Amino acid sequence: MNLYTMLQRRQSEGRPIRVGLIGAGKFGSMFLAQARVIPGMHLLAIADLSPERARTALKTTGWDVDAVVTGSFQDALSTGRTCITDTVDDLIRADGLDVVIDATGHPTAGLEHALLAAEQGRHMVMVNVEADVLAGARLAAQFRKAGLVYSMAYGDQPALICEMIDWARTCGFRVVAAGKGTKYLPGYHASTPDTVWQHYGLTPEEAEKGGMNPQMFNSFLDGTKSGIEMAAVSNAAGLTAPRDGLLFPPAGVHDLPKVLKPRDQGGVLEQTGMVEVVSSEERDGRHVFGDLRWGVYVTFEAMDESGAGADYVRRCFREYQVVTDPSFRYATLFRPTHLIGLELPVSVANAALRGEPTGTSEAFNADxxxxxxxxxxxxxxxxxxxxxxxxxxxxxxxxxxxxxxxPIGLAHGVKLTRAVAEGEVVTWADVEVPDGRAVRIRREMEESLYDKQQSCSLTPVRASQWRSN
Structure with missing residues (x-):
């Protein structure tokens, strides 16, 4: 509860946290809007393939663009100004840098940025959930070994969900389910960048005027982003992924504990302790009353399932008007919105001042x-x-x-070697996989974690069977 006090102290001591931002898109711009006014935090540099886009982002978010320096990290360090570069490696190697933020959304690039940050002794805030799901456990282990922080991005839904899970467990509750809300219908899985805007009630012209990327927004709609975010939560908090994929049950906030409990108790879950995403649309297209489309939730119960202790906890749920199922056994807390990059400074401050992540990959539980x-x-x-x-x-x-x-994070720019039917899982054996570091890191993570745990055979495709162009 004292991060702001610690930031003020760093400001008064002339030792601000020096931050490097990779990617000046929407998430990065939202961080820029806040970083300018936070004491004890110095945006040392921004790296973007388009320096002009970085300048535009700074101007849009209230910065004095005339005070920005180009290409000179030393000038930025000595004067307290901000440097713009199109070279990520130079940013990560810049003297005085404390924390690197990857806000690119590019999974293989994110892996490269993280590895270099660990090598250079920088903490890492990985906004790039795609990279985290591709090989986050492997990256987190490398940062821990180096005595550094590898963190989820606070403000994005996975980190907020992990915070709620940690709260529930620390209070002595058993976590039954945790996740988020979204807009979902089964037909959305087939959506493409050509059809995405009709589902959002926008014209292509309106979307273009708003600077909206159709492929990125389509990933929100077709279920991919929900899968990625729930995999990140599963890997960070140890919750189980549904065996047949996310169910996306329609549910409003007052029905969450009724729906998100085990099937043998009248809910939809296979078991206690799972991730799940609820839909803001009924299957017939009607809007769900009290939807959680932009929010996150955790459903929990008393650790002691029976006896006087459980009865007492359930009575407290009733007395304090917690949202529960009819039995009062299952309760839910939810947060209706998240502020994305506007909240990202919390991760930066936690990493630099406390040496703690706001959520991090602990294992390879979900994919x-x-x-x-x-x-x-x-x-x-x-x-x-x-x-x-x-x-x-x-x-x-x-x-x-x-x-x-x-992995979806490696499914860009690869060629199919055989036909794949609609709805069929694409496998490693179906494609020509280029031999690159991202592929090697991913395969190392698969083998090291599962060979160690002796819980899975990798016979379908072992490292010796990789195909390369």
């Missing part, structure tokens, strides 16, 4: 695999998250590895 949106022919090129060819389905990691599922 997101590529599923064909339509019948795909041999020779076609996959176009990754939110595109025309595949969407990402949440899977338990063990099931993904046994099937040899191709």
């Amino acid at each position: 997101v695999v590529s599923v064909a949106k339509r019948g795909l022919d041999a020779g076609e090129m996959l176009d990754g998250e939110g595109g025309y060819t595949v969407w990402g389905r949440l899977m338990r990691a063990r099931d993904s590895l046994e099937k040899g599922g191709l």
